[in-house]
Amino acid sequence: MSRRAWIAAGLLALPAAAAEPPPDPEFLEFLAETADEDQQFAEYVESRKFESELRKVEEERAAGKGEDHEP
Secondary structure, eight states, X not given: OOHHHHHHHHHHHHHHHHTSOOOOHHHHHHHHHTHHHHHHHHXXXXXXXXXXXXXXXXXXXXXXXXXXXXX
């Protein structure tokens, strides 16, 4: 697209973007409540336990593909 086309598309989309309602306060509260859970999940993903379980699942999938089963 040319520069003029991008500018025209942006100008057409600007009113629609500005017309969006503000975020729902209940949804924002939900996000705030789950923030700690996200941190716990991130810590789990970074842990050795996650790595070992992921390796185990990958080995099981590889073993399953070696058999005569269709996916």
